[in-house]
Amino acid sequence: MKLLDAEIVNNIRIGEGLYKMEFFSPYLCKNFKPGQFINIKCSPEGLFDPFLRRPFSIYDIENNFNVVSVLYLVRGKGTKYLSGLEKGDNINFCGPLGNPLSFENDKKVLLIGGGIGIAPLYLMAKKLSGQGALVYFLCGFKESNFRLLEKDFLRLNADYKIYCEDGMWGEVGIVTDEFASGKNKFEDYKVYCCGPLEMLKKLQAIFSKYNNTVIAILEEKMACGIGVCMGCAVKIKQKGGFAYKKVCSDGPSFNLEEVLFG
């Protein structure tokens, strides 16, 4: 974990409100593990607006070029600032943050991503297939603005399936439709998922009937990102109730069945 400046190599719009930023960071290439995240300062030096850093996953790592990429949606001030940066500009980031996932015994893996939730999963798909695991990557999108990513998916040594609500890409529908039949096509798969709250809640209900281990990568508003402020609390079931765990330093991955959604 280091606090570093990095030079942007590329920052391109790849769909409505969707950008991919690539920056030069040998350090992250070497030290970043799937499941972790970084924290980017989204305002010019010395200015306070926006004030806090923003957490982002690493979408891809190109070891040959010492370049890592962040896939991000423009939501508010911070991501709007990022989208205005150009090749040659600097960002200040801290990472890797959070806990790496352990893929040790993962032979068959189902990745379920909703919207920008695919961001951390892509790198996982790459690593997992690279170590010989059978990977099935299930993605759900509201609109087809993610469509240009198809070329990235094609490059993966993995099967994938796209659900898109606007019917412009892949199957029409939402990602949980995959489980509509009621029977578990992925019985011996380890499952990783990341996406909107509603998706995670549905998946929790669906998998409550199955025996899969399901790991969810959670999001919560963060102030410090390093386990100090207790801001990013989520409720995790414990005997006799729950405990607050920190997404940034206890997570961001948790056993989906243990998560108590608000």
Added chain:
Amino acid sequence: MKLLDAEIVNNIRIGEGLYKMEFFSPYLCKNFKPGQFINIKCSPEGLFDPFLRRPFSIYDIENNFNVVSVLYLVRGKGTKYLSGLEKGDNINFCGPLGNPLSFENDKKVLLIGGGIGIAPLYLMAKKLSGQGALVYFLCGFKESNFRLLEKDFLRLNADYKIYCEDGMWGEVGIVTDEFASGKNKFEDYKVYCCGPLEMLKKLQAIFSKYNNTVIAILEEKMACGIGVCMGCAVKIKQKGGFAYKKVCSDGPSFNLEEVLFG
């Protein structure tokens, strides 16, 4: 007076911390009069840091190209932001603000500028010489970072003299050295001056002995720039004491002898 967006045509560094920004504004070209100023928003849309607009003079107007220019020194957040803008970027400004100067009876004019205080004077020199007045432009600088402006001065149909404290340009010394002899070389001149407080105070003392009409263009921190907030108050002598006048809407030009410096 209008609130407008304008496109930047050029924004170049012409010396240590010194920039000239040119932007396209037929409206200002038509309506701006020497002595007035404009107000620029110095932060991206929707961001609050820095919060207030910043007042600037117009340095030059190129009617042929519908371009006006602002000469500015980088001091703090606002001017730092401006210096980072590029050709094709937009600024939001309001102007013209403040009262125009009346040059009606000005036949012989002495302009005295200190540092960035020359900014409003250059346009005045141009207009005055254009209307046939005899113009003598006296400039004082701390360092020679303004030196590249010499080519602008050469283009003027006016005499000028430079004092520079670092000895790298013009005469060594400060602008008030011109009056060291104690006798008034500019007896029948109308005088306009703009510059740091210390310079204005010295000039006030010097001209207290002479009969020239001396107009000072003052600076004061501004919140609204349009006479609403009463923030930019300066003390102007009145019988039996003083009254607070507003630099933005009562000025920015005042009779130097009437100004009560704090």
Added chain:
Amino acid sequence: MVKEKGPNLKVNLGTIELDNPVITCSGTFSSGLEYGKFYDISKLGAVTTKSFSLKPKKGNEPPRTCEVACGLLNSIGLQNDGINSFKKDHLPYIKKLNIRVILSIFGQDIAEFRKIAKEIVDIRQDIIALELNLSCPNVEKGGMAFCTSTDDIKNITHEVKQITKIPVIVKLSPNVGDLSMPAISAREGGADAISLINTVIGAAFDIDSFKPKLGNIQGGLSGPAVKPIAIANVYNLYKENILPIIGMGGIYSWEDAVEFMIAGAKAIGLGSVNFVNYMAGIEILENIKKYLTSKNITDINSIIGRASDKIKR
């Protein structure tokens, strides 16, 4: 084509009826003249004037403003030309511009308020409400002292209303901790509404000269920096249901304005934003309309205090 009927924007603050909830804050809009050059300010719910005292006031030593993070400090010191100047210099153009005007007044003591009140009896048709500035932190005698004395608040409100028969708004300062007591005193005095918040006491020093950045050393903090403080105050006083609230403090965008209404403000005041965006008033008003339309809300009153419904405690 039939023009579609937009959402209802009318709100009432006690007996004060406004066509829409967007008003301007005292001291940040003069009496409207300057802004009238940018847009038709008669479209605003109301314009609140700079605070007037009985006699002209010189104001504080410069520098009077100082920018701080996401806001500004001011120590104007209530410079004004006195209540008679309002009648003579401002009222004529106010009428011409067809502005609905709230007259802000302040005095050093009850006696001064009484005198001002008497001065305005004859123009009472021309103003829709009086705002009593009992809260400005810049003036050592005036403002601050009153806020802490709930008796003063009650008595001044009562007297001014008796004399003028004009609806009265009491403006409160956030610098005293809990605002319930002052608000209750305002109600007891017969106020129709309260305005909150006035500026928050602040200061800044220069690290080279060691000098204060304001001539008056301390000043009032305003702008986006204070918004969360103002929102909390509005929310808390709304829950206590003491008087209708005009919410202000840090509003910069229409979203901020709506947030104040959701927290409980019946009308919202635009202050410092006017210095940055001269068109703020009309832009915020138009965008509130769009927001309501996009949410299929037909009456703005239905969002006022909505936050409280959402909270089960």
Added chain:
Amino acid sequence: MVKEKGPNLKVNLGTIELDNPVITCSGTFSSGLEYGKFYDISKLGAVTTKSFSLKPKKGNEPPRTCEVACGLLNSIGLQNDGINSFKKDHLPYIKKLNIRVILSIFGQDIAEFRKIAKEIVDIRQDIIALELNLSCPNVEKGGMAFCTSTDDIKNITHEVKQITKIPVIVKLSPNVGDLSMPAISAREGGADAISLINTVIGAAFDIDSFKPKLGNIQGGLSGPAVKPIAIANVYNLYKENILPIIGMGGIYSWEDAVEFMIAGAKAIGLGSVNFVNYMAGIEILENIKKYLTSKNITDINSIIGRASDKIKR
């Protein structure tokens, strides 16, 4: 080459001696473990721990933070593992990292403070001071109530000091208006210093869902937005010369830190800035040194409260 002797940075807060005035604020630095990965935090004047209560506390409902203009709102709700966890889990690494530590504690009432005090008697060699958090606006019983009762402040301070024999700092909240009375009570109770300011009460609502942006509805505002408020409080209490002051609230840069000292703070606390710039502590310390050197100031104590010398009133 002989190493040039830098300016003296030692400051005293009553009996508390610090090698330099840069300390960290409670709740924004845990007990230092995380920041120790970024720089040598033993170089700081001191580290203030998160506030500990007697028993573990779960904290508030999420969401617990919300960004606002130039700052953030938090409603962490003082989540902590209890004072024994401090002794067992934190103290060992604190000693290893060689940190000078200020232990922040809070209780719901005098009895809880007394019990905590007894728990720490045996570790009193390991901490340089206790900070009593009597001010956190997030906890309904704990914090706020005390601030308004000056008797409580005095009694708690007195008892804790009697039991522990550790220097005591009382941390004050800006949410009660004038802080002189609470400060005087702290002094009467035997406090060595006061810390100010804790966060300012604030709230924010979402305009789509109408819901509060914090699970606890209200929270504490911190960050650059509150700096002018904090500076005014420090300046005013310095003038009254009640107790040495640790100034905090919105410090982001070394310039801010110096501004607090000029206003009257003997030491300065870094809070939210740690979330944005993990290196803030060491950077600000180094830059204060450079500032003093560039101004030929040989002793940092000579700038403390300098603003007051500059003001002739």
